[in-house]
Amino acid sequence: MAADTPEMEQGAREAIEVLARADTGRLLGTLLRDTRDFQLAEDCLQEAMESALVHWTRNGLPASPAGWVLQTARRKAIDRFRRARNFDRKREEYGLLIELDQQAMDSHEAPAIPDERLRLIFTCCHPALDAKTRIALTLRTLCGLTTREIARAFLDTPETMAQRLVRARHKITKAGIPFEIPEPEQWAERLNSVLSVIYLTFNEGYSATAGTSSLRHDLCLEAIRMGRLMLELVPGDAECEGLLALMLLNHSREQARFGLQGEMIALDQQDRSRWHQGDIEQGCRLLDHALGRGQPGLFQLQAAISALHAQAPSHDATDWRQIVLLYDAMHAIAQNPVYLLNRAVALSYMTGAEAALAALDTVETALADYQPFHAARADFLRRLGQIDAARVSYRRAIELSGNESERHFLQARMEIMGDDTQGRRLASSAPQSCDR
DSSP states (O other): OOOOOHHHHHHHHHHHHHHHHHHHHHHHHHHHHHHOOHHHHHHHHHHHHHHHHHHHHHHOOOSOHHHHHHHHHHHHHHHHHHHOTTGGGGHHHHHHHHHHHHHHHHOSSOOOOOOOHHHHHHHHTOTTSOHHHHHHHHHHHHHOOOHHHHHHHHTOOHHHHHHHHHHHHHHHHHHTOOOSOOOGGGSHHHHHHHHHHHHHHHHHHHSOSEESOSOOHHHHHHHHHHHHHHHHHSTTOHHHHHHHHHHHHHHTTGGGSBOTTSOBOOGGGSOGGGSOHHHHHHHHHHHHHHHTTTOOOHHHHHHHHHHHHHHOSSSTTSOHHHHHHHHHHHHHHSOOHHHHHHHHHHHHHHTOHHHHHHHHTTTTTTTTTOHHHHHHHHHHHHHTTOHHHHHHHHHHHHHHOEEHHHHHHHHHHHHTTTOTTTOOOOOOOOTTOSOO
16 A cells, blocks of 8 residues: 655645546536435535545545546445435435446446536526526536636625525425426526526636636636537527637637736737637637527627627727627626626727726726726726826735736736836736627
């Protein structure tokens, strides 16, 4: 037996963190299919992760970490079924778990992990849950986003979001919400939530809430994959087309958004020759199809904004007036203060920082703890020559940021203020920002 060492413990922790980020959705979806109990599946997966830390620190990493965790979680579920008072009602699930565990023991290969993520999305987006809870729960379970990351997306406190998630899990189990992809006639009532979940997944990958990097490539690709799958399930749906177009257009800039040392590069400083033309062409084609259906929606409007950026020959040549109008249209559909913040960013390039700064007054209360608000405000103040006030806003933006790369970006902007040869426009890192 291998001896515990600090290096082995660190290696185990890093492996579990990678596993939690990359495979939470697949593992939880498989366990939920097997146990038909949301809370039980999540509890057993968490216990298996905790066991992994002990065993992998002592014995090293297994050949298939995900397979090890799945088999351990199934065994923990078996133990719980044996001790449960309602065992008779759980005999079918218990029998399935015993059979799966025996198959794994008889095989020399790691247990298979079927991809049940789409079923998991539809389960979490059941109409018995309110729209906000559907999206939050799916982000937590499918993608392994932390409660803090999800709270940031909804402008909530982590404590409030944690309570919401606990209530949702209990409701799914108590109400017996089925783990299934519904029949096509039932899609309409869940479709918008499912699309929102996919986009917020992409968004967290595109602009990560926490960590050393602002980009999580795995989440971006997973969201795009889900977007394509949804378009196969609902062919010809304008908002499905708009969502996939939006993600492809934004993803096209991936290679130009960061420097060799991982530093963020503002949109106006990016090398547009590094933007992926294949993604841009496909995104614009999807957007044209969507808009041609005459059923405008929020994803199509956001994709139209991204298309204007993608097709502009330069930052200064961007059609900022059209972008302002598109944000007006979005806000008319859904009164979201983030849309108004992004409108102000576009307005700053259309008419100047003074008008943009005044526009922020309407959202200051709603976005008081929202990092991109203070980052945008700092940039407007800098451009107006109000350096002391700009520093205050930069410091607040840095304080609110949980991402190391983003903090370095904002710190560098604050440090070069007043140097006209280096001063550059701030690219807001808002999740739906028009300038990133």
